[in-house]
Amino acid sequence: MSATVHEPARQTPLHARVDVLVVGGGPAGLAAAVSAARGGARTLLVERYGFLGGMGTAGGVTNFAGLYGTRGGQMQLLVRGVAEELLSRIEALGGLNAPQDGLQGRIRVRSYDVAAYKCAADGLVLEAGVQLLFHAWAAGVVMAGANENPSIDAVLLETKSGRVAVRARQVIDCSGDGDIAHFAGVPFTYGDGAGNALYPSTMFRIGQVDAPRAQAAVGEFKAIDGLMERAAGRYAFPRRGAILRPQRNPSEWRANVTQLRNAAGQAANATDAAELSAAEVDGRRQITEYMRFLRAEVPGFERAEISEIAAQVGVRESRRVHCQHMLTGDEVQGSARFADSIGLNAWPVEQHVDGGVQWGFFHDAANAHNQLPWRMLVPVSNAQAVSNLLVAGRCAGMEHLGQSAARASGACFAMGQAAGTAAALRVQGGFSLEALQHSLREQGADLG
Numbered sequence: 001m002s003a004t005v006h007e008p009a010r011q012t013p014l015h016a017r018v019d020v021l022v023v024g025g026g027p028a029g030l031a032a033a034v035s036a037a038r039g040g041a042r043t044l045l046v047e048r049y050g051f052l053g054g055m056g057t058a059g060g061v062t063n064f065a066g067l068y069g070t071r072g073g074q075m076q077l078l079v080r081g082v083a084e085e086l087l088s089r090i091e092a093l094g095g096l097n098a099p100q101d102g103l104q105g106r107i108r109v110r111s112y113d114v115a116a117y118k119c120a121a122d123g124l125v126l127e128a129g130v131q132l133l134f135h136a137w138a139a140g141v142v143m144a145g146a147n148e149n150p151s152i153d154a155v156l157l158e159t160k161s162g163r164v165a166v167r168a169r170q171v172i173d174c175s176g177d178g179d180i181a182h183f184a185g186v187p188f189t190y191g192d193g194a195g196n197a198l199y200p201s202t203m204f205r206i207g208q209v210d211a212p213r214a215q216a217a218v219g220e221f222k223a224i225d226g227l228m229e230r231a232a233g234r235y236a237f238p239r240r241g242a243i244l245r246p247q248r249n250p251s252e253w254r255a256n257v258t259q260l261r262n263a264a265g266q267a268a269n270a271t272d273a274a275e276l277s278a279a280e281v282d283g284r285r286q287i288t289e290y291m292r293f294l295r296a297e298v299p300g301f302e303r304a305e306i307s308e309i310a311a312q313v314g315v316r317e318s319r320r321v322h323c324q325h326m327l328t329g330d331e332v333q334g335s336a337r338f339a340d341s342i343g344l345n346a347w348p349v350e351q352h353v354d355g356g357v358q359w360g361f362f363h364d365a366a367n368a369h370n371q372l373p374w375r376m377l378v379p380v381s382n383a384q385a386v387s388n389l390l391v392a393g394r395c396a397g398m399e400h401l402g403q404s405a406a407r408a409s410g411a412c413f414a415m416g417q418a419a420g421t422a423a424a425l426r427v428q429g430g431f432s433l434e435a436l437q438h439s440l441r442e443q444g445a446d447l448g
């Protein structure tokens, strides 16, 4: 029996012809779309779910990291621009928590309500003039141009109306998994190149928590590890380094405690349909086991219940697209500076390894951030860029350790804003690094 099926050639209806197509509506994609539209480009944002936010909503992350870091010894907001606007809108809807410090004051994060994020993102994107197409899955590309100068002629989408095509002068891959770059033949590396990616987690939220008693019992991240150690043997814990923190409503907590493996014990691969499917089931199994532990062993959680399990497995890392610059862990930890900076990352290296979490902090605690170079958004293909493609977010040009840091939402917003601004400048024929940096500064972005 043949292992393939021959599909007949077909004529695919053209859904839209735009200046800029953004695929994926996570932090990178929504910032890219807003910036491209504000830059004067007719912009379409395509998202497979019926809402924006990416891992931040569909993956149940419920927490902004990497927006705040130190500069000159002062902890401050370092990712500004579109991210700051989104935070203001979430706050106006009553869905943003006050900043929370952690890891002995090395990090500052802000948790949020998922529903408020979804509503705030709709308003931000639509008011910028972006066209939205939800429930649309990018499934392929049609290429144009000779091998030496390839470009994307059209992106193919599967929708409830059937398969459609979109023609765009510029395409920005914000799919998180580098789907478009992969379809276009741009090389990538999966995880560390030896089959080990950061382990995924299914996120969930817990309601009915007795906040003061829970806070006293769990305190900082490490206290929960002590409680788990004492109970080990009676429960199957997938990892150490559990993160249990209150949301804006203090009786609701987010739990980042699961770890999803494939049959070989490596991180479940989010680009493998069968592994991803099995991981969904395993994530929910791990959650029920963790709830058994919390209710029986942790003060304040006796009456706790699961208030939500994320719509999908939380994917930290899959394809890292080969770009003109691949941000390294050393560059993050060394607070690297680049002449072609387009924004900042303020999150340390956070590796989700087998059974636990390993941190790699900035060496200079007083300047805990690094610049992000423009070149990490420009994909290479046989040393030649696909001329109308940019990549932003967790699948952009980063080495495994660099991605372990700059995959946090903060840097993804910064990359997206830069990619969208650059795409609009390219459409108008006015792109140069100086023009990009000038425009980003005018928009309030902090390039360091």
Ligand SMILES: Cc1cc2nc3c(=O)[nH]c(=O)nc-3n(C[C@H](O)[C@H](O)[C@H](O)COP(=O)(O)OP(=O)(O)OC[C@H]3O[C@@H](n4cnc5c(N)ncnc54)[C@H](O)[C@@H]3O)c2cc1C
Pocket: 023, 024, 025, 026, 027, 028, 029, 046, 047, 048, 049, 052, 053, 054, 055, 056, 058, 059, 061, 062, 063, 064, 065, 066, 136, 137, 138, 139, 174, 175, 176, 177, 179, 200, 201, 202, 203, 256, 313, 314, 315, 316, 392, 393, 394, 395, 407, 408, 409, 410, 412
């Ligand atoms: C378990 C977990 C915990 C985390 N904790 C934190 C945290 O506390 N704070 C923090 O800031 N960050 C955290 N992160 C990291 C952060 O959430 C992500 O790295 C970030 O959301 C990446 O943004 P992105 O826009 O690059 O991609 P994503 O957020 O993954 O968004 C990609 C979007 O593209 C869509 N998409 C994908 N493929 C297609 C396709 N083919 N066609 C159409 N649409 C497509 C997806 O539906 C999604 O909306 C965590 C991540 C995980 C998994």
